[in-house]
Amino acid sequence: MIALLIAVGVLCVINTGLVILLLVAETLIVDTGECRITINGEKALTVAGGRSLLATLKDESLFIPSACGGRGSCGLCKVTVLEGAGPLLPTETPWLTPEEQKANVRLACQVKVRRDLQIRIPDELFQVKQYRARVTDLADLTHDIKQVTLELEEPPEIRFKAGQYIQLEVPPYALTDEPVYRAYSVASDPADTRRIELEIRYVPNGICTTYVHKHLKVGDTVTLNGPYGEFGLTDSSAExxxxxxxxxxxxxxxxxxxxxxxxxxxxxxxxxxxxxxxxxxxxxxxxxxxxxxxxxxxxxxxxxxxxxxxxxxxxxxxxxxxxxxxxxxxxxxxxxxxxxxxxxxxxxxxxxxxxxxxxxxxxxxx
Ligand SMILES: Cc1cc2nc3c(=O)[nH]c(=O)nc-3n(C[C@H](O)[C@H](O)[C@H](O)COP(=O)(O)OP(=O)(O)OC[C@H]3O[C@@H](n4cnc5c(N)ncnc54)[C@H](O)[C@@H]3O)c2cc1C
Ligand code: FES
Structure with missing residues (x-):
């Protein structure tokens, strides 16, 4: 019995060593020059390799849902990668069910673009756009919640369903060296396509909420993308x-x-x-x-x-x-x-x- 346990232990160590070797080799050897990403078997993009799939797609104006800015802590950036993603990482497994893992679902922020990829994303994501908007009002709803009203400038209108959210971009400032994105649900009526209202609660030392509560001013321009999410009214008459x-x-x-x-x-x-x-x-x-x-x-x-x-x-x-x-x-x-x-x-x-x-x-x- 002890011999069997030792054998299993040795195998595990060898296995872990091989995975580490593979990852190091992948980083050092695999050419991360130009890569081709084929989306839904149709659209093909030629991109520079070396960055996360999430960041690479964003540069191509393809926005994948993400609430944590690519830190692997929201689990929202799921895409199906049919080919080219490399082994599943320990940072991904907590967010993926066994069925999703079997179906090659991956976290786009954890997958690096190192070779040609075949991916599948929902068609709705092609509708997601980046918007420039102006802050027209900032109101204190409580001691720690602000209502932020944004008027869309370019494009001037957004179509969303009640219950959906957008991602607000925070530019580099004291708490971040690079732009970060956070998810905020839209609070206003979807019929009002030219302006949106957000309700943002202050999180002490939070990158985005500190920016919104302590730095943002009426008249400022912000960047956002969306809409995202499936939460919303159902087609039912139930209570x-x-x-x-x-x-x-x-x-x-x-x-x-x-x-x-x-x-x-x-x-x-x-x-x-x-x-x-x-x-x-x-x-x-x-x-x-x-x-x-x-x-x-x-x-x-x-x-x-x-x-x-x-x-x-x-x-x-x-x-x-x-x-x-x-x-x-x-x-x-x-x-x-x-x-x-x-x-x-x-x-x-x-x-x-x-x-x-x-x-x-x-x-x-x-
Ligand atoms: C789909 C979706 C919709 C959302 N809609 C809204 C919304 O309408 N209004 C809103 O205010 N927020 C909303 N959020 C939360 C929002 O996206 C941010 O997570 C939150 O505002 C904190 O961002 P931050 O950059 O200030 O904090 P971060 O810099 O991300 O976090 C700083 C620290 O605070 C902790 N932390 C993060 N979030 C919270 C929290 N909520 N409470 C306590 N500690 C926290 C983190 O663990 C970290 O240690 C939504 C999130 C999702 C996924
Ligand atoms: S963007 Fe949050 S887990 Fe990937």
Missing amino acids: MLCIAGGSGMAPIKSILHEMARTRSPRRCRYFFGARARRDLFLLEPMRGLEKTLPDFRFIPALSNPDPADAWEGESGRVTEVVARHVQDASQAEAFLCGSPLMIDACIQVLRDKGMPDSKIFYDKFS
Whole structure:
């Protein structure tokens, strides 16, 4: 038995050594001059090798979803690489299911362009464009959330679906030597194609949020690309349970605008979780939507109200409030936005209330 374990151990060491050798050899020997990337068996690009597939495609105006700027920490930049990607890296495996790994799905930010590649991407990504926009308004919604209004300049219009997000470019400044991109859900009505609103929560020392909160000014020009994402209204008449606090309100607000404009008769309950009164915002527009939409209720809940808040509304964590209000969720659909922790807790409550996973839609702001 011990001999067998030693043999397995030795094999593992040899295997790891070979993989390392292969990677070093690949870096040193393989020609990273010109490479050809064939996309969906049709379009072919001739590019300079040596950079990540994500960065290379971006230079060709092909934008792959990415929320972490290529650091391998969001898992959004998935593309199918049929040929030429090299071995799967340990930085990719946590983001890929066994089925995706078998189907040659890879993270575009981790795959280096070193030889000719055959890749497959969804057709919608060909619609993604880069935009130049001007900041026309910056408003403090709370002590840590800003509403950023952008007017599109070139191209002057964007078509997106309620619930989708864009990627905002942060130019080099004190916290970054190179441009970085972060994902932000669009909060405004998709019918308004010339301007978009974002709701951006400050993350201490965060590259993009520090830029937006401390450096960006009205009149500045920014670059963004999009739209991305599949989160949004479904083609159904089922009751909607929306759960989103803080800046997670952004895509829900866009969805509610869409519903109000199309006079959607769907029953909709929006649970907005916050700590204290100072974390609540846009209460008036939400109350206004209760009057416009035939069957909509906005339910703010405070988990830690200050005594000075004199709060008489719902109290407790948003999951507790949902559990109190919803008896049977088996026929409803849920739309969740916010931190991964909050979303996972909500999914558990909804499952307990009978909602199948196939009816739970979410965007994790990771
Ligand atoms: C699809 C999608 C849509 C999103 N929409 C929105 C939106 O509408 N509004 C919005 O404000 N954000 C949104 N986000 C989050 C946003 O993309 C950034 O991750 C966030 O703003 C932080 O960026 P940063 O550059 O300031 O921080 P970074 O420089 O990326 O991070 C700095 C540090 O803070 C940590 N960190 C990163 N994000 C958070 C966080 N949210 N809370 C606590 N710690 C964090 C990191 O681990 C790191 O240690 C969305 C994310 C996704 C994936
Ligand atoms: S861009 Fe975030 S994992 Fe690749």
